Structure formats: structure tokens, C-alpha cells
Amino acid sequence: MKNGLMSLVGNTPVVELKKVNDTTSTILAKLETLNPSGSIKDVMAFYMTDVAEKKGLLKPGSKIIEETSGNTGISFAMIAALKGYRFVAVMPENMSQERRQLIQSFGAEIVLTPEEQGFPGALEKLEQMAKENQDAWLPRQFENRNNIDAHREITGKRILQAVGKDIDIFVAGVGTGGSLMGVAEALKQANPKVKIVAVEPAESAVMSGGEPHNHIIQGIGPGFIPKLVNLDLIDEIIPIREKDAVAMARKLIREEGLMVGISSGANVLASLEIARKSGQGKTIVTLLSDRGERYLSMNVL
Template identity: 40%
Template sequence: MKYAKDLLEVIGNTPLVKLNTIVGGIDALVLAKLEYLNPGGSMKDRIGITMIEDGEKKGLLKKGGLIVEPTSGNTGVGLAIVAAIRGYKVIFTMSWKMSMEKEMMLRAYGAEVVRAPADVGPDDPRHYINVAKQIAKDKGGYFPNQYFNKANILAHYQTTGPEIWRDTTGKITHLVAPVGTGGTISGTAKFLKEQNPSIKVIGVDPEGSLLHHYFYHTKGQVKPYKVEGPGEDFMPGALDMGVIDEMVVVSDKQSFDMARKLVKTEGIFAGGSSGMAVFGALKIAKKLPKEAIVVVILPDSGRSYVSKFYSDIWMKEEGFV
């Protein structure tokens, strides 16, 4: 018989799918890595298991212990899956910017969710990361802190990078990925560039984030944006700018329009960060010859956003239509 001993065994090995209609007249081959096909619905399943096992090995997480983590939703699900299987308690802090679907999903796993203001800076004690730190301190919980945890990078170095290299038989020429905590692009790019240093790595950042300003050494100011997941108002320790060759900046409207187009033309029901990534990938691919092979990482499913940008009413209310 063939079966997985538990859900953790089926994390990873997500497929590469060729984009056909949405690419228009682009000559290059554009392949989407569908991370929403992980059991928890996003690429963050990979780091959930890695960060928890790292905490276990270091003695920071004991049997029946508490995990406290700030999340935009997906890392929370990744951690909650492992916690459910291994018997840990979980508390997540999340900005009010994030969808109600994400909170409801986390609660379904048995997690406690604490909401924090969306309009405060990283130095404010009310910032969702600082709230998580304080809860972990007060309750004696394990605080993985994906933004500064090297296990975040390691997860993608050990899995995402090798999968892409294997599935393209080493022919990938360009990697395109959204940039948030930095773990995905840093770990994946590090592995791929070790195999072939000529591979170009393009990070995609939301308009309003500071990360592209850090990359290009320009002055910028944090501005509100609606895309959930990528972008930051500080420099994460898990982000290695040295592996990135170029950054593309994409607006909310461009991200949401592309995600809506993606499901209607390719049948790929993905989140706003995926729309953002595909917009960036197509912008890059337009300049490339037919020999180029572009892999774009699609972080999560569209199911967490049905009340947001997949809603015509919401799009009108937010001024995107």
C-alpha cells in the first residue's frame, strides 16, 4: 500500500504548470510553481515544519508547549498543522489588514488569534510582531519569528530550490518570487545559484513596501497597500538581498487584476501575491528570448480572499474598478 504516515509527509513537491493564455505573445517559457497545492494552501507549510523542528532540536519547544507567532495568515496555518499533529498550543498575532477568512481558518485548527492595529510602525508596541513577542515572553512560549529565523531560509534551500532544479532538469534561467520575510526567495535562490550562478533572480515587491528601496538604496516611505503577505515596513533578517538581481514593484490594482485574470484564463485560483508575482514575471519575460525558462512562485490560494479582491463589490468599494 502507498500512503503518507501523516499530513506532514505530503508538504512540498508542488508542480510546475505552464502558463499559456495569459502570457500573450511572450516567447519565453513561463512556469508557475503552485504552492497553494501544499496541504495548508501555501508555501508557508514548508517553514512551519522546519521552524518547529528547529525549536525542538534547540530545546526551545517542549512536549505540549506553546507556540506564539506573528503572521499574515499562511505561516500561522503551516505552524498550526504541525501543532495539531504534535500536540502544541498556538497563539497567533495578525494585523487587522488580513482577511477574516484567514482568522477563521486559524481558529479552525484550534489556534487563538490576537488582532493588532494595521497602521502602526515596527517600533510601536502595538505592532503585531511586538505583540507576539510580549505574549511569548509573558506566557513562556516558543517564538519562532519567521522574519529573523534562519530555518525559514533553510526550508526553501532544502526543498523549493531542489524541486525547481529537478523539475526544470537544470534549465531554469530566471526565478521570480514575491518578497516578504525573505525566506522563500533567499533559500530558493541560494540553492539555484549554487547549481548555476548565471540564473537571474527577480524579487517582486508591493508598491508601498520598503524592501525595493532597501534593494536600490533609495529613499522611500511606507504607504498602505492591500496585497497580503509580501512587502515589509522593516528589513527582515531572513532576507538575503545578495541573491537578488532585480526588483519589480507592482501596485495593488495590477496584482488583483492579474489574479482575477489568472483564474479566468488558466484556471489557477491564487492569492493577490500570486497575481503580483505573475505580473512581475510577465514584465520580465517580455524581454527574454524563447530559450529562456522563467519559474514564478505562486505563494497561496485564492480561497482566503473571496470576500476581498475576488468580490466585485469589494473591488468597487476600494476603488480598483
């Protein structure tokens, strides 16, 4: 028997994708959809909250304020409900309706920022609220090193336990950069030859030198290169068009039976692309980051 809800965080299985894989490589996906709140963001939120509690930054009744595209907000809202904190999510108004509803269902508050301002606008609002709420704790997921540590110690180590160190390529989208960087550190420590591939929306391919634009692959492609991203750790960057990410997410739902979101489609599509370029018999690991139900109102899946 597990010792409480938080003991489930990161304890998600790795499965092989067979029906959508037309290459000679093995593509393995860690089902972060099975975290307690339904996304990989539980890992970071749990770890960072635990560190803050140990430092005395959080006490019963404390307020947490964070910028989010939705999943981080859902994770912190869940943890706040469990531990007796108050949580305020700051998010662009164009994020999916389900994400807002899930955050509010945990009793949290939402502050929306204009769509045209994107993530920079939400971050600006976060800084304003920080000045107005001096006693609040701000996780600052885009710059807090504990984000990387969480995925090195939890996601990365669980991948190694499930798959072993003989992984050729790891593929993940970049939102904050925490999961890509943390898993990269863990895998490279076990096998320095592992190749790290970053995924970003083609419509906002800033890591590839493009300009920021709005897109529908929620959770990745914030429109800037986050401070947590160490480009020296990344071997290749693959831009994925939003319509192609949606199409692959649909295939994963209909052919693999995996109810996943749009960024998962982008991750798998990039995994297939790198498999075709890398030769035969590679072992490629990626992440299925969140559940598809939170995108149904967008009418794309």
C-alpha cells in the first residue's frame, strides 16, 4: 500500500509505442498522464513544495502564487488542497477551459492575463502580485533550480530503473526546461553517450532562432528560452507544427489507446523523426506529459 497521495508522484510506468511506430527503433514513453493530477507537473510541484516546507517558507494557510499554462496550476492547486495552502494561478486567457476548471475545482483562484501578451505577460503579472503579496511563496518554475533537481531525482531515476542505462536518445518538449534538463542530467550521468533532443512548436521556434508566436501546443514553447535551459546539454532541437502534433495525439488516442494531450503528440512525432535519422535499432525514450481530457473543449482531438 502506498503511503499517501504524494507517494504516487513520479511512479508512472514506461510503455512501448508499437502501433504508431513505423521505424526499426524502439520508442518507449513514460506515462506521466498517470500522476495524481494527470500531468508531469506533479513531479516539480511536489518536489519544490517539499523543499519550501523544509526551508520554513510554507506553513498551514500560506499563499502560493505561480504563473502557469495550466498543468503546473493544477498540480499546485491539488497540493494546496491537500496541505491547507491557498493557491493563485496566473495564466494567459487562451489556455483551455478544462485547465481553468480543474484548478478551480481544487479551490484555487485564477488570475487571467491577455492572450496577446502570452507567457511574458503572465510573468509580468506574477511579479506585480509578488510585490502586493510579500508573504506569499512563489515557486518560480521557470528559474528555480529545484525544478531540474525534481526531474533528475524522480523522473530521470525512474526511467533508468525501468529501462536501464542503455538509452540512445531522450526526447522531450521544452516548457520551463525542467523535465528535459533534469532527465538529461540523470541519463548522462549513467550514460554520457545518450543524445538529448528538445522539442518546440514550429510556430514559436525560439530555440531554433525563430520569433515567438501564439500556438496551441500548450505546455511547451513559452516564447522565450527559459533560464533553466542549458543549450550545451541539448544535441538537437526539433520544431513540430501544431497541426502535426494534434494529428499524432489523435493517433495515440485512437491507435495506442492513450488519452494524451497535444504536447505528447509533439514528443512522439519528434521521437519518430529522430528515429528515422539515427539509424536502426535505437532505444528512444520520451514523455507523455498530460491527459487529453483537458483539451476537449478545443475541439482538436
